[in-house]
Amino acid sequence: RSTVRGGSSFLPRLGVCGMAVLFLFCTSCSRVRPLSLYERVERTQKIERLLTQATFMLRSGKEDDLRAAEASYYLIIELDPHEARAADGLGAVAWRRGLKAEAKAFFKRALALNPNYDRAYAHLAFVAAQAGQLEEARRLYLEALSRKPLNFRARNNYAALLANHAPSRAVLRQAYAEMLKAGQSGPAGDPLLEENTANIRRGL
Secondary structure, eight states: OOOOOOSGGGTGGGHHHHHHHHHHHHHHHTTOOOOOHHHHHHHHHHHHHHHHHHHHHHHHOOHHHHHHHHHHHHHHHHHOTTOHHHHHHHHHHHHHTTOHHHHHHHHHHHHHHOTTOHHHHHHHHHHHHHTTOHHHHHHHHHHHHHHOTTOHHHHHHHHHHHHHTOSSHHHHHHHHHHHHHHHHHSOTTOHHHHHHHHHHHHHO
């Protein structure tokens, strides 16, 4: 099977007519009318609604809902190609489908778009933990928490990572301290946080 190579060889083959067409096309692109303030606000509001809708559907885990969430995320990217939350959402969709390599690539894409996006770090940490890369997972959770200390889900997962692989009682105490902080930053009465806090306390 032959390999198709890209590169500078494409441009000279256009010839004079081709170059003229390319020039006209590119100059026409520069004349796209910028959005008005109202249109920008409307687009932002639509993106937020799509993100909320996609997150709700993602949590169900059903394939029909995953397809709908995926469509929402791709629509968000059409509205704003630099929206890191959409790339991260596509990673979550891929992960739920068992496509681990694809999920990881989307999470990395989210970080390329926004190097300070805490959830993408947390998701990459979870991927690393599942692959047994515990030190890398620990580092990524700390990156997430340094950017958003109130990300209680990331802190819960970080505490669970420490507790499940605690080489000493000191590390277990650290896990308990992190879980208490997760409880303070998360919603009151969250069953997962309460269960994990109790489990770690029993191990002390």
